[in-house]
Amino acid sequence: MKKLQILSILFLSIFTFSQELKYEEVIAVDSTVTKKELYNRARTWVRQTFNKKNSSIDVEDESLGEISASGVIDYRNKKSYFGSGCVEGPIRVNLSIFIKDGKYKYSFHSFDHKGSGGYGCRKTDYGLITIDEKAPRPSWGNPSNKAWKDIKDFINENVQLNVSDLKEAMNKPHESNNNW
Numbered sequence: 001m002k003k004l005q006i007l008s009i010l011f012l013s014i015f016t017f018s019q020e021l022k023y024e025e026v027i028a029v030d031s032t033v034t035k036k037e038l039y040n041r042a043r044t045w046v047r048q049t050f051n052k053k054n055s056s057i058d059v060e061d062e063s064l065g066e067i068s069a070s071g072v073i074d075y076r077n078k079k080s081y082f083g084s085g086c087v088e089g090p091i092r093v094n095l096s097i098f099i100k101d102g103k104y105k106y107s108f109h110s111f112d113h114k115g116s117g118g119y120g121c122r123k124t125d126y127g128l129i130t131i132d133e134k135a136p137r138p139s140w141g142n143p144s145n146k147a148w149k150d151i152k153d154f155i156n157e158n159v160q161l162n163v164s165d166l167k168e169a170m171n172k173p174h175e176s177n178n179n180w
Contacts, residue, residue, distance in 0.1 A: 018130040021152065023108040023159045029170060031102040035065050037174055038099045042067050045169040046097070049162065054090070065099035073158050075113070077150050086124045087147040089116035091155065097166075106166060108159045113151060129155065 029038065039062050046069050050057060055071035073091050077084045094110040110128070117123030126136060126148065135148030 018132050018136075020109060021111055021129045021131055021155065023163065024105065025163070026103060026105045027167065027170065028103045033102055035099055035101045036062065038101075038104050038170065039065060039067070040174040040176065041170050041172065042097045042099060042104065042166075044174065045166055046095070049165070050095070059096075067097045067099075068095065070094045073155070075151060075154050077147070078154070079146065079150055084147060084150075085119060086117055086121040087113075087115045087126070087151065089114050089123065089125075091129070091151070093155075095162075104170060106163065108162070111155055126151065 043060060046057060046067050050069040050071045052071065055069065057067070057069045059066055059068035061067075071093055073093060074089075075091050076088055091114075092110070092112040093108060096107045096109070098105045098107075112128055113126040115123040115125050124147070129152065130136070133145075135145050
């Protein structure tokens with residue numbers, strides 16, 4: 001019986017150990033900026049950023065102060081290594097923005113990788129990207145930690161550009177409040 005309990009605990013710890021990769025931050029802005037104004041700024045930015053055919057705005061709720069969207073970033077490796085073409089492909093990403101008077105929180109999360117395969121190899125899907133240092137084992141062969149690290153670096157670069165752009169947009173008055 002004790003062996004069964006130990007195996008159960010070991011089995012559960014394997015699945016609860018991996019945490020998904022997330023980028024979250026709470027940003028305080030001028031305390032006089034209302035929830036409605038921040039919501040309008042965020043909604044405009046999301047509509048401009050997530051306006052591609054593979055993107056969607058899933059939640060726009062002004063009363064709750066929430067905007068959620070999903071999109072796809074196209075991963076192309078910057079480094080050449082054996083099997084690098086096997087992992088190239090789309091990475092689905094979700095964004096949530098929560099808004100209150102004078103502050104907002106963003107969360108880029110649920111990065112889901114689907115490899116498209118390359119010449120002479122099978123596609124490699126990593127699925128949900130986690131904070132783990134080692135790559136999850138794909139359905140065939142040995143995973144390449146080079147690819148895993150490259151994908152995470154690519155995501156980080158993409159998110160940092162979007163965060164910078166979002167912060168800039170959230171500090172500018174919405175067009176409806178400009179005196180034109």
